[in-house]
Amino acid sequence: MTSEFSEKLLSWYDQNKRTLPWRDVGDAYAVWVSEIMLQQTRVETVIPYFQRWMTAFPTLADLANAPLEQVLRLWEGLGYYARARNLHKAAQQVQAKFAGQLPTDPPTLQSLPGIGRYTAGAIASIAYGQKAPILDGNVKRVLARVFNVGLPANRPSGTAALWQLSTDLLPDAAVGDYNQALMDLGATVCTPQNPTCLLCPVQSLCQAYRLQNQKERPVMIEKAPLPHYDVTAGIIWKDGRVLLAQRPPEKLLGGLWEFPGGKTEPGENLPDCLQREIREELACEIAVGTPIASIKHAFTHFRITVHFFDCQWVSGEPQALDCADWRWVALDALADYPMGKVDRIIAKQLAAEKLKRET
Numbered sequence: 527m528t529s530e531f532s533e534k535l536l537s538w539y540d541q542n543k544r545t546l547p548w549r550d551v552g553d554a555y556a557v558w559v560s561e562i563m564l565q566q567t568r569v570e571t572v573i574p575y576f577q578r579w580m581t582a583f584p585t586l587a588d589l590a591n592a593p594l595e596q597v598l599r600l601w602e603g604l605g606y607y608a609r610a611r612n613l614h615k616a617a618q619q620v621q622a623k624f625a626g627q628l629p630t631d632p633p634t635l636q637s638l639p640g641i642g643r644y645t646a647g648a649i650a651s652i653a654y655g656q657k658a659p660i661l662d663g664n665v666k667r668v669l670a671r672v673f674n675v676g677l678p679a680n681r682p683s684g685t686a687a688l689w690q691l692s693t694d695l696l697p698d699a700a701v702g703d704y705n706q707a708l709m710d711l712g713a714t715v716c717t718p719q720n721p722t723c724l725l726c727p728v729q730s731l732c733q734a735y736r737l738q739n740q741k742e743r744p745v746m747i748e749k750a751p752l753p754h755y756d757v758t759a760g761i762i763w764k765d766g767r768v769l770l771a772q773r774p775p776e777k778l779l780g781g782l783w784e785f786p787g788g789k790t791e792p793g794e795n796l797p798d799c800l801q802r803e804i805r806e807e808l809a810c811e812i813a814v815g816t817p818i819a820s821i822k823h824a825f826t827h828f829r830i831t832v833h834f835f836d837c838q839w840v841s842g843e844p845q846a847l848d849c850a851d852w853r854w855v856a857l858d859a860l861a862d863y864p865m866g867k868v869d870r871i872i873a874k875q876l877a878a879e880k881l882k883r884e885t
């Protein structure tokens with residue numbers, strides 16, 4: 527069964543593999559960047575980001591030597607910014623500790639920031655041909671169906687069983703192709719909702735197909751609903767420029783710039799919250815004016831609605847009390863500052879309105 531499974535997958539992959547810009551380029555750095563970008567993100571979204579990234583930082587040394595702000599600006603829109611910060615930090619560590627060569631074995635790869643078991647296995651197998659297993663969402667689905675795994679795939683018991691299967695099934699040769707075949711099969715044939723079993727190369731081995739329980743595999747325990755918070759943010763004007771604050775590096779969206787503000791406290795109204803937050807974060811007094819927009823956004827563990835207000839600076843030279851840095855920024859220069867999705871929407875709106883006024 528083991529070799530039959532890998533043989534069928536490999537011959538299917540030969541004929542059906544997706545053409546992707548990071549494939550078959552023989553560059554471990556490119557494999558690493560693509561695998562980090564692909565976490566939680568669709569292939570079609572990643573392709574243009576990957577191409578821009580490789581133009582800006584063609585080698586690991588280029589990335590290590592780049593300023594973090596440039597790295598974050600290039601990543602902008604992909605979300606989960608810790609991935610970009612970790613790529614940058616890890617590239618610097620590879621330069622310092624491994625003479626610029628990305629390590630070849632999974633345990634050493636896993637010692638680098640942002641590289642977990644899956645990414646280490648992908649780099650080691652795809653770039654270096656090592657016999658290392660992988661397990662992402664696509665692979666979990668394929669293995670849980672073919673081997674009818676009834677343990678929950680998003681709990682430790684199920685994950686451990688699936689990692690074991692992924693390890694036991696590895697062929698002795700062409701491991702990189704085999705792992706990529708598993709990923710491609712999950713992405714294109716054994717899809718979550720309507721797997722095209724009639725075109726599947728491992729249909730004859732698939733227990734879920736035989737039992738017709740594909741929709742019940744993998745078993746997933748439902749997650750609790752995400753908590754929601756109201757957040758305020760101020761477009762604070764002074765002499766035709768607006769105040770931006772840089773988020774502390776260790777916090778969510780660390781290193782990115784934003785229109786300052788923060789989360790409401792129980793019973794607090796939005797303008798009071800904004801005035802308090804600006805006082806605590808930047809030691810300034812502001813007058814809160816009209817609401818501009820309310821934008822919803824979801825992170826991994828919570829959801830927010832950000833309420834933006836037009837504001838005027840009243841007094842107090844800004845001080846970075848609860849932020850990494852601050853600047854008064856002309857609207858034309860907002861595009862130079864890396865920002866999260868929600869703040870970028872407002873920054874673009876402000877720049878567009880200015881352009882309209884001028885034309």
Ligand code: SF4
Pocket residue numbers: 668671672715716717721722723724726727728729732733734735740
């Ligand atoms: Fe997935 Fe269907 Fe193939 Fe089984 S036969 S692996 S359920 S596509």
